[in-house]
Amino acid sequence: MRDVTAEEIESLAIGAWILGTGGGGSPYLALLNMRQLYKKGVVCRLMDASELADDDLVAVCSNMGAPLVGQERLTDPQTMALAITMMEEYLGRKFRALMSLEIGGGNSIQPFMGAALLDLPVIDGDCMGRAFPEAQMTSFAIHDLRMYPLTLADVRDNAVVVARAASWKWMERLSRKACVEVGSIASTCKAPRTGKEIKECAILGSTTKAIGIGRAVQAARRAHRDPIDAVLEVAHGIRIFGGKIHDIARRTTEGFLRGTATIEGLDEDRGHTFTLAFQNEFAVGWRDGEPTVMTPDLICVLDTVSGDAIGTETLRYGQRVTVIALPAPPILLTPKGIEHVGPRAFGYDLDFRSVFA
Amino acid sequence: MRRRIGIDVGGTNTDAVLLEEDAVAAAVKTPTTADVTTGITRALAQLVERAPGAREAHAVMIGTTHFTNAVVQRRQLGRVAAVRIGLPSGASLPPFVDWPEDLARLVRAEVIMLEGGHEFDGRPLVPFDAQGMRAAARRIRDAGIRSVAVAAVFSPLNASGEEEAASILREECPGVAVTLSHHLGRIGLLERENAALLNACLVELARTTTRAFIQALRGSGIAAPLYLTQNDGTVMLAEVAEAYPVYSFASGPTNSMRGAAFLSKRDEALVIDVGGTTTDIGSLRHGFPREANNVVEIGGVRTLFRMPDLLSLGLGGGTMIQAAPALAIGPASVGYRLTEQGLVFGGDVLTVTDVAVAAGLIDLGDRTRVAALPAALVNESLARIRAMIEEGVDRMKTDAGEIPLIAVGGGSFLVPPRLAGVSEVLNVPHQSVANAVGAAIAQVSGEVDQIFQDLPRDEAIARARRAAEDKAVSAGADRATISVVEVEDLPLAYLPGNSLRTRVRVVGEIAR
Numbered sequence: 001m002r003d004v005t006a007e008e009i010e011s012l013a014i015g016a017w018i019l020g021t022g023g024g025g026s027p028y029l030a031l032l033n034m035r036q037l038y039k040k041g042v043v044c045r046l047m048d049a050s051e052l053a054d055d056d057l058v059a060v061c062s063n064m065g066a067p068l069v070g071q072e073r074l075t076d077p078q079t080m081a082l083a084i085t086m087m088e089e090y091l092g093r094k095f096r097a098l099m100s101l102e103i104g105g106g107n108s109i110q111p112f113m114g115a116a117l118l119d120l121p122v123i124d125g126d127c128m129g130r131a132f133p134e135a136q137m138t139s140f141a142i143h144d145l146r147m148y149p150l151t152l153a154d155v156r157d158n159a160v161v162v163a164r165a166a167s168w169k170w171m172e173r174l175s176r177k178a179c180v181e182v183g184s185i186a187s188t189c190k191a192p193r194t195g196k197e198i199k200e201c202a203i204l205g206s207t208t209k210a211i212g213i214g215r216a217v218q219a220a221r222r223a224h225r226d227p228i229d230a231v232l233e234v235a236h237g238i239r240i241f242g243g244k245i246h247d248i249a250r251r252t253t254e255g256f257l258r259g260t261a262t263i264e265g266l267d268e269d270r271g272h273t274f275t276l277a278f279q280n281e282f283a284v285g286w287r288d289g290e291p292t293v294m295t296p297d298l299i300c301v302l303d304t305v306s307g308d309a310i311g312t313e314t315l316r317y318g319q320r321v322t323v324i325a326l327p328a329p330p331i332l333l334t335p336k337g338i339e340h341v342g343p344r345a346f347g348y349d350l351d352f353r354s355v356f357a
Numbered sequence: 358m359r360r361r362i363g364i365d366v367g368g369t370n371t372d373a374v375l376l377e378e379d380a381v382a383a384a385v386k387t388p389t390t391a392d393v394t395t396g397i398t399r400a401l402a403q404l405v406e407r408a409p410g411a412r413e414a415h416a417v418m419i420g421t422t423h424f425t426n427a428v429v430q431r432r433q434l435g436r437v438a439a440v441r442i443g444l445p446s447g448a449s450l451p452p453f454v455d456w457p458e459d460l461a462r463l464v465r466a467e468v469i470m471l472e473g474g475h476e477f478d479g480r481p482l483v484p485f486d487a488q489g490m491r492a493a494a495r496r497i498r499d500a501g502i503r504s505v506a507v508a509a510v511f512s513p514l515n516a517s518g519e520e521e522a523a524s525i526l527r528e529e530c531p532g533v534a535v536t537l538s539h540h541l542g543r544i545g546l547l548e549r550e551n552a553a554l555l556n557a558c559l560v561e562l563a564r565t566t567t568r569a570f571i572q573a574l575r576g577s578g579i580a581a582p583l584y585l586t587q588n589d590g591t592v593m594l595a596e597v598a599e600a601y602p603v604y605s606f607a608s609g610p611t612n613s614m615r616g617a618a619f620l621s622k623r624d625e626a627l628v629i630d631v632g633g634t635t636t637d638i639g640s641l642r643h644g645f646p647r648e649a650n651n652v653v654e655i656g657g658v659r660t661l662f663r664m665p666d667l668l669s670l671g672l673g674g675g676t677m678i679q680a681a682p683a684l685a686i687g688p689a690s691v692g693y694r695l696t697e698q699g700l701v702f703g704g705d706v707l708t709v710t711d712v713a714v715a716a717g718l719i720d721l722g723d724r725t726r727v728a729a730l731p732a733a734l735v736n737e738s739l740a741r742i743r744a745m746i747e748e749g750v751d752r753m754k755t756d757a758g759e760i761p762l763i764a765v766g767g768g769s770f771l772v773p774p775r776l777a778g779v780s781e782v783l784n785v786p787h788q789s790v791a792n793a794v795g796a797a798i799a800q801v802s803g804e805v806d807q808i809f810q811d812l813p814r815d816e817a818i819a820r821a822r823r824a825a826e827d828k829a830v831s832a833g834a835d836r837a838t839i840s841v842v843e844v845e846d847l848p849l850a851y852l853p854g855n856s857l858r859t860r861v862r863v864v865g866e867i868a869r
Contacts (some may be wrong), residue, residue: 029547033449068858069477071545072511074447155446183476244671248848305752313847318647 001047001121006038009112009273011214012207016108018217018231019210019326021298022312023281024105024131025067031074034109037077037116042111047097047121049204052195056290057093058123059084060193061111064152064175065185067313073155075106077113079187082153084114090149090161091258099123099198101138101190104131104281105311110187114164122207129329130298133256133280135175136168137341139331141171142194143201147171148269151189154182203329209235217307224329227307228322231300238355240285240323241274242266242304248315256280261301261315263323274323276301278312283346285323292323293355294348296332296341300324325355360414362404363797364581365612365790366395366421369633369675369693370767371396372793373404375411381620383408384768384790391691393423394569412578415436416867419570419595420583420586420612420796424559424602428656436466437557438502440493441550442518443474443510446482452550454510457657464558466502469493473518474510474709477808477856478837482510485518487525494529505530506557508538508550514808534560534600541603543806548652548661555658556603563602567595584833584867589647589663589787590615590795591802591864594833601745606655608662609792611646614665616795617763618644620785627753628760629746630791631768633675634690638668638749641763645842668753672745674768675699680734686741700726709771712738719770739773747777754778765791800868802842803829806860814857818844821861834865 013027052058061084063075088094098111099117103126111122127138141147147168152175153159160178165171179186193202213235221229232239243263250259258279265272275286282299285292293299301310304320332341333354343350361376366389374384385403390396397419405411427433439452452468453461471493473485478513497505505526507520518604519537526535538553587604591610598604603624613630617623624644630637632672640647646665653664671688674694679685691698692860698704700711701722707730713719715727715735750762759780764772765788787794802827809817809862843862 027452032547036449036454066477068544071484072474072477073443074546076446076448076449078449155448157445183480183482318642332677 001045001051004034004044004046004112009034009038009109009212011211011218012108013114013214014217015210015214016103016105017213017309018213018300018302018308019129019298020104020131020311021281021300021309022278023078023133024102024107025070028310029070029107030106030109030113033077033113034116037113042116044115045121046124046207048124049199049202050197052096052123054194054196054262056096056119056195057091058193058195058198059087059095059098059114060127060190061099061114062107062188062190063110063185064179064188067184069183070106070169071182073253075113075187076155077117079153079155079205080110080114081117081161083151083187083189084118086159086161086171087149087192091149091192095120095192096195097121097123099193099202102126102127102128102131103210107131108207108210120160123198123202124207125198125202125204126206127202129206129332131281132341133164135172137331137345139201139203140191140197141168142331142334142336142340144194145197145201150175150191152178152186154186156182158182171288203331206329220307226303226325228304231302231307232324233327237324237326240325240355241272241287242269242322243320245315245317245319245321248317257312259312266320276323277348279346280312282312284343284348284350291350294343294350294352295346296328296337297354297356298326298328300326327356328354361797362411362412362414362417362581363793363794363795364400364417364419365609365792366393366397366423367609367632367792368399368422368426369673369695370561373402374399374787374790374793374797375404375408375414376794376797377410380788381794382410382641384787385792386790388696392404393566394573397570397573398576399724401573401579405577414579414581415489415672415869416584417574417579417581418584418586418592418796418799420608420792421605422609423566424563425655427559427562428460428555428658429655431463433562434463434558435561435687436498436502437464437554438467438469438496438505438663439465439554440490440505440507440522441470442472442485442507442522443482443546444470446474446510447546451510452554455547455659456551456809460656460658461818464554467497467500468664473794475515475518477511477514478810479515485521487521490525491529493781494526497526497533500531501532504534504536504557504560506536506538506550506553508546508553510546513542513544513549513806518864536560538746542599543661545661548659551658552603552660552662554828555655555660556601559602562598563599567599568717571595579626583841584799586612586796586799589802590799592799592833593801595845597832603662606662611665612795612799613637613792613797614639614641614646615644615798616791616793617641617765619794619798620787620791621763621783623710623761623763623783625687626763626783627750629750629764629769630766631764631771632673633695633767633768634673634692636672636746636749636768638670638753639665640753668749670745670749672709672742672771674708674710674771676748678712678738680707684734684737684741686738686745709738709742709768713770742771743773743776748770750776751778764788793815800864801829801832801834802862803827803832803834804860804862806858808856808858812857814846817857817859818861821859822863825863830867831864833867835868836865839863
């Protein structure tokens with residue numbers, strides 16, 4: 001267990017936005033909350049999963065809803081804490097620690113917001129190793145762990161417990177319905193996990209990894225070095241394509257932002273075209289019509305100059321971007337993992353081939 | 358004949374041009390004065406002297422960096438009461454939350470957070486706390502605060518909370534200036550609220566400045582209506598604009614790029630604007646500046662304003678050169694004191710202009726005063742300047758190919774005729790007053806950004822377009838000339854039904 005510095009939270013926000021692979025929502029508002037809390041003297045603690053006893057209980061936290069609503073309703077540590085304490089009341093047991101559902105985007109910081117108010121440590125890990133659009137796209141689902149109960153709280157003191165659900169899909173439907181009713185933004189505490197489940201089924205070390213990526217970007221910027229090179233080096237990634245956004249088509253179906261972005265090559269990729277398909281997050285990339293990179297490999301689109309991640313909602317014509325791939329956590333690469341989060345899970349009839357193979 | 362006057366008030370020079378139809382009939386350049394208006398009066402007097410037709414102008418457009426500078430330099434800012442309507446949401450992130458502390462300390466007079474606001478679908482979040490607003494209004498009055506910024510959750514979709522707050526403020530605090538966030542912008546509460554707060558702290562300065570502008574105009578015998586230019590290359594009637602000073606942020610660079618496109622008749626090019634203190638390099642696309650992708654910070658405050666994507670270098674005609682112990686160019690500049698402090702003007706500061714005169718790039722002041730400068734110093738300085746410009750051009754290019762570069766601004770003589778990565782350097786007539794030309798050709802715009810539900814896409818866009826046109830007309834546009842310049846629609850993930858965020862921007866000619 002160790003203290004997390006204010007600088008590390010800043011690094012986490014940058015690294016997590018890159019690991020968000022275009023989704024997960026910008027960490028900016030969560031970061032602002034953490035700055036406020038740290039100004040008041042809060043110091044969060046990061047806990048290694050090995051420090052958990054097998055029967056300890058861990059809360060898996062996330063904010064749910066539309067990122068656009070978040071831009072107006074903002075985000076508040078109180079609701080996160082409420083979802084967690086409600087779960088404790090429902091279970092009649094106390095949590096030992098909190099953990100993030102997904103390390104990609106704003107949800108990387110949500111457990112720290114809850115932890116600041118509840119004085120609990122945050123586990124170094126998550127269950128996606130990135131961001132994904134659907135509830136069953138987690139390492140816990142791949143391991144067939146139970147998906148209920150779930151608590152959901154809004155800022156007006158509305159709260160819901162989903163006591164049971166017949167499947168991950170049902171859990172998604174029931175909780176989504178409640179979330180929409182309270183204004184498409186809510187804090188949720190997912191099915192609680194035991195220390196043993198965390199140690200065996202979570203994606204461990206991902207918080208430290210995100211902090212490391214963010215720190216590398218910051219150091220490169222300070223030294224006027226290429227921040228993208230720094231990301232590739234620290235996260236063992238591959239540069240896939242560089243160019244400028246030429247066309248973007250988006251549509252909403254079944255509550256997801258789907259679409260494609262076309263990039264015209266520059267410099268060494270001049271004369272080539274790269275197409276990216278996304279469902280909240282980037283799913284598949286084609287170079288001149290040939291599929292070259294696909295989920296669960298992490299596909300990240302970065303601003304070529306600043307190294308800042310660009311989300312699927314903020315892609316715009318004319319942006320100069322570099323597409324990179326980062327390796328996926330091993331659990332996502334197992335046959336069962338590919339079933340849950342491979343290209344076919346996103347509707348692409350492709351056999352998964354890793355760029356790192 | 359259609360006559361328009363464009364004026365640009367920069368940090369160093371105040372420029373004025375008269376356009377007759379689409380031709381530059383006269384152009385003048387005068388030093389900016391500390392009180393701004395004296396410079397404008399002088400520029401207008403010279404303009405009228407050269408082209409008496411200027412008195413019959415149909416419209417006068419002024420572009421000024423006065424309000425941006427006030428924020429950046431932290432001067433002449435008013436104290437503001439911030440009213441946020443949206444509790445219980447957002448309680449942990451109050452107004453001014455991400456402001457630089459020194460600026461917040463100057464501006465923040467009172468922070469009030471009240472229950473109210475709306476959901477994305479127009480339902481109330483919680484009922485508006487009108488009683489709390491009335492109590493707050495009385496506190497504002499008793500504290501003697503003269504300007505209030507009001508921001509409510511989802512006010513771009515439903516402005517009733519902000520409107521109700523405004524009417525209570527007007528009842529309880531007669532004469533108080535009220536800025537409502539939904540007039541300034543888009544979805545994104547903190548950024549929209551920041552814009553409202555910046556506006557509120559500039560409103561008093563804007564009122565006195567605008568009125569001084571009008572006085573300067575009338576004093577020069579010009580009866581035409583006055584417009585102020587905005588950051589998107591369009592204008593607003595001064596009577597409207599004085600309530601929205603934030604819209605003028607970054608209008609200077611936009612004007613010079615629009616002017617460069619107009620004078621060179623090129624729509625796709627890079628533009629380099631060399632002023633007295635800085636050089637801005639931007640990219641023209643379809644005759645308008647390419648906009649920055651990122652959130653734009655003004656004096657350290659995060660906003661969502663659309664700003665041209667610019668690279669600024671600390672290089673201008675007034676940039677100081679240090680010859681020893683090692684050669685250093687800038688970034689310090691003598692600014693508008695160039696004509697007193699530069700060597701060729703009888704001063705004792707070595708500036709970039711002195712080196713240019715010594716090399717024969719331009720004939721200014723007294724050339725004999727720089728005749729003794731060592732040739733090595735002159736050559737090395739010019740080589741450094743070339744390297745700075747070439748690197749800047751390269752960074753702004755989106756393409757490895759060579760493209761044209763339009764040189765404008767009072768210091769455009771510093772741009773070498775041949776540069777790496779550039780197909781041709783375009784020097785156009787009146788290039789030193791391109792910013793004033795850009796102001797003169799500005800049109801009037803209207804913009805709407807709204808979420809529509811369960812409407813076919815075409816119908817949603819048509820509705821947004823009608824609302825944008827109405828806004829443009831109320832800002833002074835001739836309805837018959839309005840055209841759509843931008844349509845953007847974004848389906849919203851995770852929202853139920855068929856939610857579409859639609860943004861439409863229209864521009865039109867100024868109504869005569």
